[in-house]
Amino acid sequence: xxxxxxxxxxxxxxxxxxxxxxxxxxxxxxxxxxxxxxxxxxxxxxxxxxxxxxxxxxxxxxxxxxxxxxxxxxxxxxxxxxxxxxxxxxxxxxxxxxxxxxxxxxxxxxxxxxxxxxxxxxxxxxxxxxxxxxxxxxxxxxxxxxxxxxxxxxxxxxxxxxxxxxxxxxxxxxxxxxxxxxxxxxxxxxxxxxxxxxxxxxxxxxxxxxxxxxxxxxxxxxxxxxxxxxxxxxxxxxxxxxxxxxxxxxxxxxxxxxxxxxxxxxxxxxxxxxxxxxxxxxxxxxxxxxxxxxxxxxxxxxxxxxxxxxxxxxxxxxxxxxxxxxxxxxxxxxxxxxxxxxxxxxxxxxxxxxxxxxxxxxxxxxxxxxxxxxxxxxxxxxxxxxxxxxxxxxxxxxxxxxxxxxxxxxxxxxxxxxxxxxxxxxxxxxxxxxxxxxxxxxxxxxxxxxxxxxxxxxxxxxxxxxxxxxxxxxxxxxxxxxxxxxxxxxxxxxxxxxxxx
Numbered sequence: 314x315x316x317x318x319x320x321x322x323x324x325x326x327x328x329x330x331x332x333x334x335x336x337x338x339x340x341x342x343x344x345x346x347x348x349x350x351x352x353x354x355x356x357x358x359x360x361x362x363x364x365x366x367x368x369x370x371x372x373x374x375x376x377x378x379x380x381x382x383x384x385x386x387x388x389x390x391x392x393x394x395x396x397x398x399x400x401x402x403x404x405x406x407x408x409x410x411x412x413x414x415x416x417x418x419x420x421x422x423x424x425x426x427x428x429x430x431x432x433x434x435x436x437x438x439x440x441x442x443x444x445x446x447x448x449x450x451x452x453x454x455x456x457x458x459x460x461x462x463x464x465x466x467x468x469x470x471x472x473x474x475x476x477x478x479x480x481x482x483x484x485x486x487x488x489x490x491x492x493x494x495x496x497x498x499x500x501x502x503x504x505x506x507x508x509x510x511x512x513x514x515x516x517x518x519x520x521x522x523x524x525x526x527x528x529x530x531x532x533x534x535x536x537x538x539x540x541x542x543x544x545x546x547x548x549x550x551x552x553x554x555x556x557x558x559x560x561x562x563x564x565x566x567x568x569x570x571x572x573x574x575x576x577x578x579x580x581x582x583x584x585x586x587x588x589x590x591x592x593x594x595x596x597x598x599x600x601x602x603x604x605x606x607x608x609x610x611x612x613x614x615x616x617x618x619x620x621x622x623x624x625x626x627x628x629x630x631x632x633x634x635x636x637x638x639x640x641x642x643x644x645x646x647x648x649x650x651x652x653x654x655x656x657x658x659x660x661x662x663x664x665x666x667x668x669x670x671x672x673x674x675x676x677x678x679x680x681x682x683x684x685x686x687x688x689x690x691x692x693x694x695x696x697x698x699x700x701x702x703x704x705x706x707x708x709x710x711x712x713x714x715x716x717x718x719x720x721x722x723x724x725x726x727x728x729x730x731x732x733x734x735x736x737x738x739x740x741x742x743x744x745x746x747x748x749x750x751x752x753x754x755x756x757x758x759x760x761x762x763x764x765x766x767x768x769x770x771x772x773x774x775x776x777x778x779x780x781x782x783x784x785x786x787x788x789x790x791x792x793x794x795x796x797x798x799x800x801x802x803x804x805x806x807x808x809x810x811x812x813x814x
Contacts, residue, residue, distance in 0.1 A: 327419070328418055330393075331418050334393055334419075335422045338361070339386055339423060339426055340430060341363055342363065342382055342389070343386075343430045344430070346379075346381045346385060347381065349362075349363070350362070350389065354392075354395075361389060361393075363385075380452060383452055383456040386427075386456075387465075390423070390465050391463055391465065393419075394412070394419075398411040398412060403464065416464070416467060419465075420465070420467070432453070435449060436484050437484055438487050438488060438491045439488075440582050453477055456473070457470075457473035481586055481587055481590040482590045482593065486593055488593075488597070489597035493597065493600055493604060495575070496572060496601045496605070499568050499575075500568055500604065500605055500608050500609055500612065501612060504567045506566075506567050507564040507566055507626060507728070508564065508570045509562065510562070510563065510565055510570070511561065511562035512561075512562075516637075560632070561732060562730060563629045563632070563733070564626065564629060564727070564728045565626065565629045566630050569605070569633055569634060570633075572601060572602070573633070573634060573637050575601060576598045576601055576637070577641075579594050579597055579601070580598055580641070580645045581645075583598075583653070584645065584649060587650060588650040588652060591650050591653045595649070595657055598659075599659065599662070602659070602662055602666075603662075605634070606665065606666060606669060610627075613627070617673045618677070618680065619680075621721055621724050621725065622725075622728060624676075624677035625674065625728040626728055627670060627673055628670040628671070628673065628674040629670075629730075630670070631667060631671075632667070635666045635670075638662050638663050639663060641659045645657060674737075681721060682740075682741060682744045685714050685744065685748070688710045688711075688714040688717065689745075689749065691706075691713075692706060692711070692752075693706065693707075694752055695749075696756055698770070704766055707770060711773055714745060715776060715777065718738070718741060718742065718780065719780065725737060731783050735792060735797045738781070738797070742777050742780075743798045743799055743800050746798065746801070746803075747800055749774060749804070750803065753767060759811070765811075767811045768811045771804075771808040775808070781793075781794045781798075
């Protein structure tokens with residue numbers, strides 16, 4: 314071999330041999346490490362055989378096979394080196410030119426094959442497997458040490474060590490890709506179920522954070538708290554009245570609830586990561602929310618425009634997500650490694666989510682207003698009601714508008730928060746009463762018979778007051794309609810005007 318190397322032919326020979334060897338033996342060992350490896354050597358020849366013994370099926374490598382895999386790869390590398398260039402004197406301080414060339418040619422091919430076929434696929438995609446990943450990393454380090462001690466790898470080679478060091482980062486990146494695909498599948502799912510949520514059922518409210526800071530349990534201070542310690546009257550930065558930050562009782566989609574839960578799980582994983590890996594998972598969490606904000610409105614564009622229920626649920630979803638975004642960063646900041654803890658916040662995303670939900674729900678309100686407006690327009694005015702056909706037309710159109718509002722009431726009352734339901738329905742009723750008032754005030758003086766018919770029509774419209782109720786337990790309680798319908802008193806005065814004719 315020395316003469317071949319001196320002639321400059323050994324390099325080309327080793328390249329061809331190494332390519333075939335890695336493909337025929339190393340790759341097959343990675344794929345089926347339990348298969349039998351046998352070697353024989355004599356003065357004239359060397360034989361190596363890797364096959365499938367009788368009764369043992371070829372299979373893909375599993376975790377329990379890794380020790381045998383690394384042992385057999387080491388054995389075939391040493392066998393090839395000793396058979397081609399001869400045994401190496403490990404006691405000598407100097408490397409022979411032939412062995413140095415052998416390692417220079419073979420090792421890059423070996424690492425590339427191992428990396429693609431074994432190391433990269435071995436990176437877990439869930440936290441449970443990641444907790445056990447350290448054992449596999451120990452096997453990689455032992456394999457690397459054996460290669461260097463046998464002079465099958467250069468002492469300064471750090472390929473395996475770099476892979477081990479970046480294992481958590483690679484996991485974080487794989488986890489990120491897996492999570493984003495999972496979130497997209499969730500967003501695109503056809504599940505129409507909803508969850509009822511409220512302040513008491515959710516993490517991250519200012520009240521619960523204050524309670525945690527102060528050591529409150531069940532709304533009371535711990536009895537073990539020594540006197541003179543921080544009490545309820547001291548300032549801790551969480552004492553502000555949180556009315557505007559409270560989550561009202563409402564219904565949200567399965568997709569939004571799952572998204573928030575996945576965000577908490579991802580950030581919880583990031584707590585135990587190094588700074589670079591934690592940064593990947595933090596930005597993964599942000600990307601999850603951005604994915605919802607980008608995909609959901611486009612995916613459900615028709616429903617958001619045409620379905621009052623879907624528009625209301627989407628509004629609640631954005632409200633629910635915004636509620637958690639307000640304090641999500643604060644909850645994890647002190648537990649995340651630096652420098653992630655210094656910039657981990659989601660507050661900047663809140664205005665976009667709130668504006669998104671409001672924009673689509675406002676569009677739905679405008680659509681419903683136009684539908685009611687069309688009913689009134691179909692009546693052709695409120696004049697000549699003494700004519701039976703005209704009276705029937707106006708009565709039908711008024712009842713259609715009332716029925717439409719009743720339908721919206723049934724849908725929204727079960728989805729929206731109480732205040733949002735009353736405010737939304739109040740806007741539509743206000744617009745409805747304004748249209749009716751415009752039609753009646755332009756009539757001028759009306760005869761007694763026509764006034765009687767108008768009073769009847771306006772009496773039908775007064776039934777909208779029934780929709781302004783809240784439920785406390787099993788009891789329905791009326792709400793002051795004037796709070797939500799600014800035209801109500803004027804409408805009653807208009808009705809009384811025709812009663813006096």
